[in-house]
Amino acid sequence: MSAARTLFQKVWERHEVVPQTADTPAVLFIDLHLIHEVTTPQAFTVLRERGLKVRRPDLTIGTMDHSTPTRTEQVFGGKPISIASAANQVRQLELNCTEFGVELMNLQSDKRGIVHVIGPELGATQPGKTIVCGDSHTSTHGAFGALAFGIGTTEVGHVLATQCLLQTRAKTLAINVTGRLRPGVTAKDLVLAIIGRIGVGGGTGHVIEFRGEGIRALNMDERMTVCNMSIEAGARAGMVAPDAVTFEYLKGRPRAPQGAAWDAAVADWNTLVSDPGAVFDREVTLDASTVEPMITWGTHPGMVAAVTGSVPATSTDPVFERALTYMGFTAGQKLAGSPVNVVFIGSCTNSRLTDLRAAAGVLKGHRIAAGVQMLVVPGSQQIKKLAEAEGLDRIFIDAGAEWRESGCSMCLGMNGDTVEKGQYSLSTSNRNFEGRQGVGARTLLASPLTAAASAVRGVITDPRELLQD
Amino acid sequence: MEPIQSITSRTVVLPRTDIDTDQIIPARFLRTTSREGLGKQLFADWRYLADGSPNPDFELNRPEAQGCKVLVGGRNFGCGSSREHAPWALLDHGILAVISSEFADIFRSNALKNGLVPVIVDDATLQWLLANPGVEVTIDLATSTLRLPGGKSVTFPIEPFARFCLMQGVDQLGYLLLKDAEITAYEKQRA
């Protein structure tokens, strides 16, 4: 008789090459290793120094996204990549992948995109897999019921050389989401509300399983948005048990199982749920129907309030005053109506087709406010193509926004797309840390709907005001 | 990795919570393909003024902070990005251990793999250390003990394997490579 197990336990136990003991961590097998240009060069150097090969190139996929330009002329020729060190990193990844026989979606590939966007899009991200990448937002892939987490460069080297990692088993945290989101409220608002509730360190040492009606009602893009930001609560990973929505998304994708193998896979994936009675180390419950459109006002994602609300009048957070000074806000200040200089729609949190459709839906027939700069950056070249086929690019361009090639872009200030000192950037990305989007940049995190509505008005705006028009 | 038995040093204190890895080393410095020389860029946006000169108010720039090998930071140290450049930059600057009441998981894992010792203490001890910058402390790995002035000491949690690796200077890749037979057997059984 076996005890009731959580989804996390089931996936973990399938991948134990050597189980954990009191004195040693488990040796855990990795099914999919995603690599990109920023966190791998030093790992390949170690392989070279020690005369090692990549053990499983067939389980390794490379892309370039973080330091790559988003301007068409720098991606598809005509002009070189303007930042020499970025060009060098891109070239180094090409050399490493060629030398070690790893598949790479290079700069001009139509399969290239943000690492956490292309894994699912290719169908390489699947339920029950262990997935790692030298990037903390690897948690995104947990939306499929995979155990997916970010690792450092030394560990990238471990996986390249052995396809395994030394890991100690995390604790489990169930986040039960009851009720459904109301119109104008998105998965981004839900996850911001969750982080506001449990705090930026609230998930440390834990793998979160997002459960309940409020999660089941989400499509895959939305589930990815939620799992993506698990790391912003400090969690090792976020997971959602696979269901018909997951299978529907994966069916027919190039790297998904086909034919009889598909049926066998679905039968297996259907077992990847937490058993009734499975015990989590902690549980938190939240009602989705009470969530409002949310926006951050401070310098970490836990500093968050309803768009219709205010900066708190007081806080027990020791960095409250410092955050307000950095953001140029005062305690108790109302958020709606506060000016916005830059609007960024993109990043592995909110750059998928449904995100772009949502933003375009708000922008259609509007122009962005005078003085606002708006950048729309699709998560992958595939998404770019699909969006253009629907005419979304025209809506963005006609509204006065820039439409770019895929990449991390303004999510982090390292590829040339940056926010100037002191400017307010309403961003659909995931981190509002000091300087994240550029030295002195002031980031306000929100949903694509809120971003688009605020672009139109030039001030922080509740998107429901425009959706009613 | 050099074996580490103990570290004795005065502390330099950063009295802030949730110090994320974007502060430890900003993203624009990650366009490197090497792990060397990142110490200059440690805490760059806090440490330097707009003209590139050192910010005299920043804790690490004060004269008494020079030569300190132990950094004390507020709760949830190292949150955010998985960049291993963060421990590389701290080590390159001469920091050998960080004391906090809580570390973000990926930062802690990265630190341990590079011989940067993360020391987890209870909140009262952390508050005392934050309030008393510059005291001399000793981190003793054999006993997992942090010794404080006045004969006080506290033990800190560290997994036996991680401690063994630090004390022996064991490189974990070497350990994993020795599991080749088990890995091959696993691959066969799954194929």
Ligand code: SF4
């Ligand atoms: S979009 Fe932002 S968060 Fe996502 S992988 Fe790129 S840099 Fe990281």
